[in-house]
Amino acid sequence: MTKIGDAYPSKYLKADDFQGRPNVTLTVKAAPLEDSFGEKKVVLYFYETNKAFTLSPTNARIIMQFLEDDETDRWTGAKVTLTPVKRQIAGQVKQVIDVTAAWFPQGRAEMPVAGQQADAFGGPPPPSGPSVAGQDDIPF
DSSP: OOOHHHHSOOSBOOGGGGTTOSOEEEEEEEOOEEEETTEEEEEEEESSOSOBEEOOHHHHHHHHHHHTOOOGGGOTTOEEEEEEEEEEETTEEEEEEEEEEEEOOSSTTOOOOTTSSOOTTSSSOOOOOSOSSSGGGSOO
16 A cells, blocks of 8 residues: 555655654754745754755744754754644644754764664665765755
8 A cells, every 4th residue: 555655755854754753853964044935944954864844933943042043054963853743723733843852962073974874764864975064065
């Protein structure tokens, strides 16, 4: 039996990707401002998965408060815990993803090496690529 999500995979994280897990903690690889359906939004890319996470204004502010830094270029290396939750939106109950924690590990320079571990959401390992020193070097 084929699931629609398997037939048409998304490059973005969805609550269904958690497959029953209560949360997942990932390491920020980059946090650029990108166009999303005609609006500029911050999109998080992670070392542990190929899937990106588009931040709502609320989730962006939560990360900013946890990290005490509003400059997204400095979020690289931060750990972010994502949690799937049910929320009523426009009269309908929907599964969404909330940011429930964010912090900088003490060994901030110790980042996972892409391509050496399985994808956090069960897909193939994220591709290895250039370092994150200059975000322009990351092939999106």
